[in-house]
Amino acid sequence: MPSDLQHFVDRIRAGDVRSLARAISTIEDNRPESRELLKSLFNFTGRAQVIGLTGAPGAGKSTLVDQLAREYRRQERTVGIIAVDPTSPYTGGAILGDRIRMQSHHADAGIYIRSMATRGNLGGLARATTDAATVLDAAGKDIVLIETVGVGQDEIDIVRLADVTVVILVPGMGDDVQTIKAGIMEIADIFVINKSDREGADRVEREIRSMQSLAIRSDKWTPPIIKTVASEGRGITELAAAIVNYEQFLQQKDLLLKKKISSWRERLIEMLRDALLERLLGERLPEEEIARLAADIAEHRRDPYSLVEEIVGSFGGNIHHGDTETRRQEKVRID
Ligand SMILES: Nc1nc2c(ncn2[C@@H]2O[C@H](COP(=O)(O)OP(=O)(O)OP(=O)(O)O)[C@@H](O)[C@H]2O)c(=O)[nH]1
Numbered sequence: 314m315p316s317d318l319q320h321f322v323d324r325i326r327a328g329d330v331r332s333l334a335r336a337i338s339t340i341e342d343n344r345p346e347s348r349e350l351l352k353s354l355f356n357f358t359g360r361a362q363v364i365g366l367t368g369a370p371g372a373g374k375s376t377l378v379d380q381l382a383r384e385y386r387r388q389e390r391t392v393g394i395i396a397v398d399p400t401s402p403y404t405g406g407a408i409l410g411d412r413i414r415m416q417s418h419h420a421d422a423g424i425y426i427r428s429m430a431t432r433g434n435l436g437g438l439a440r441a442t443t444d445a446a447t448v449l450d451a452a453g454k455d456i457v458l459i460e461t462v463g464v465g466q467d468e469i470d471i472v473r474l475a476d477v478t479v480v481i482l483v484p485g486m487g488d489d490v491q492t493i494k495a496g497i498m499e500i501a502d503i504f505v506i507n508k509s510d511r512e513g514a515d516r517v518e519r520e521i522r523s524m525q526s527l528a529i530r531s532d533k534w535t536p537p538i539i540k541t542v543a544s545e546g547r548g549i550t551e552l553a554a555a556i557v558n559y560e561q562f563l564q565q566k567d568l569l570l571k572k573k574i575s576s577w578r579e580r581l582i583e584m585l586r587d588a589l590l591e592r593l594l595g596e597r598l599p600e601e602e603i604a605r606l607a608a609d610i611a612e613h614r615r616d617p618y619s620l621v622e623e624i625v626g627s628f629g630g631n632i633h634h635g636d637t638e639t640r641r642q643e644k645v646r647i648d
């Protein structure tokens with residue numbers, strides 16, 4: 314390993330705040346050096362407990378994350394927080410509020426807070442967030458909390474990769490449970506009804522219960538429902554205890570490793586898809602070629618089904634050093 318990379322890795326492992334910031338920016342921008350970095354960091358990961366928290370805009374996620382972080386600090390555990398910026402513009406004010414609220418931890422070296430920009434490239438967000446969690450894990454954070462707004466598939470993908478997924482609902486949003494995307498209800502290991510100081514918390518609880526009675530999870534876990542008032546710090550110890558319970562359940566049943574294997578399976582497929590596509594587009598099919606093929610299809614000179622078969626079929630093992638002869642043959646096959 315080059316000595317500057319070694320030094321960078323050492324700084325990150327020591328939890329140096331500026332190195333963490335730089336590492337995550339490199340990942341966020343998907344710069345090539347981020348891969349070398351992640352390769353070196355991977356050996357030092359696998360210790361942190363990653364907790365994903367998701368819910369509708371304004372549900373109180375940041376307030377809850379903030380309180381949970383306090384709770385973990387009381388238990389003398391170090392915490393990394395990744396707040397994935399919501400894309401919806403109307404939550405802009407709340408984000409600013411987050412930053413100010415979260416400043417209260419600023420003096421505490423045991424907490425590192427980072428927000429991830431969506432950068433308009435949603436596909437890369439799940440990758441960037443999980444890789445950022447890897448960095449915080451390598452930095453020795455005991456707990457990594459990831460906050461996302463549960464509005465899109467990408468956000469669901471992010472929290473699904475966490476060890477524990479907390480779905481936050483609030484009372485008073487009409488037929489809340491029914492209108493919340495089915496996908497987000499299914500990923501909950503723990504439900505939180507935040508803003509339980511408001512009317513209707515019991516009704517939300519009943520709705521979750523009736524929904525749960527319809528679908529039994531394959532691991533037989535029944536997600537508990539925890540009522541919180543995050544703004545007053547109520548219900549936070551109960552939530553922390555529910556997280557411990559779930560962890561213990563996973564351990565007893567030997568499910569933690571299974572869960573990790575299944576999420577790595579998904580991540581691996583995603584990484585392969587990205588890498589193969591990048592290579593395919595970069596080496597074989599430049600933008601003009603894609604445009605030309607697309608025009609061929611649009612004008613019915615070619616059918617897309619055989620085209621894809623041909624391209625994928627030609628994408629063999631000689632990607633690295635495909636000689637001109639092979640390339641020419643492949644070109645003939647494609648044209
Ligand atoms: N009444 C009440 N208000 C709360 C509670 N928890 C949070 N809030 C308030 O709800 C508002 C939104 O809280 P946030 O923590 O910013 O919510 P969020 O889900 O992170 O919001 P986005 O990140 O913008 O989606 C703030 O004004 C909080 O003070 C609660 O338990 N009860």
Ligand SMILES: [Mg+2]
Pocket residue numbers: 374375376407408411460
């Ligand atoms: Mg927030």
